[in-house]
Amino acid sequence: xxxxxxxxxxxxxxxxxxKYATKRAALKEAGDYAALxxxxxxxxxxxxxxxxxxxxxxxxxxxxxxxxRVTFREMASKGLIPGVTKASW
Numbered sequence: 001x002x003x004x005x006x007x008x009x010x011x012x013x014x015x016x017x018x019k020y021a022t023k024r025a026a027l028k029e030a031g032d033y034a035a036l037x038x039x040x041x042x043x044x045x046x047x048x049x050x051x052x053x054x055x056x057x058x059x060x061x062x063x064x065x066x067x068x069r070v071t072f073r074e075m076a077s078k079g080l081i082p083g084v085t086k087a088s089w
Contacts, residue, residue: 001055001056001057002051002055002056002057002058003056006056007051007056010048010049010051010056012042013042013047013048014048016040016042016043017042017043017044017045017047017048019043020039020040020043021045023039024036024039024043024044027039050063052066052067052068052071053066053067054067054071055067055068055070055071057070057071065081
């Protein structure tokens with residue numbers, strides 16, 4: 001489980017990216033790189049990192065489900081993820 005401060009920092013970065021998304025797109029379209037430099041660093045979507053929605057774990061992230069592999073396996077075994085079954089042959 002990630003620390004709450006790390007999860008809060010990631011949520012704050014995501015909010016900043018969303019806030020400046022239209023402004024960044026307009027500046028990039030215009031080619032005004034001087035104005036882009038004046039925007040906050042965390043306004044760039046490259047600075048975001050995928051984290052598990054439930055635990056905040058940064059590694060083993062599965063994009064399709066938004067959770068990490070460990071949480072995915074636990075939830076799939078309990079039958080909490082619809083359409084996912086354990087393979088058997």
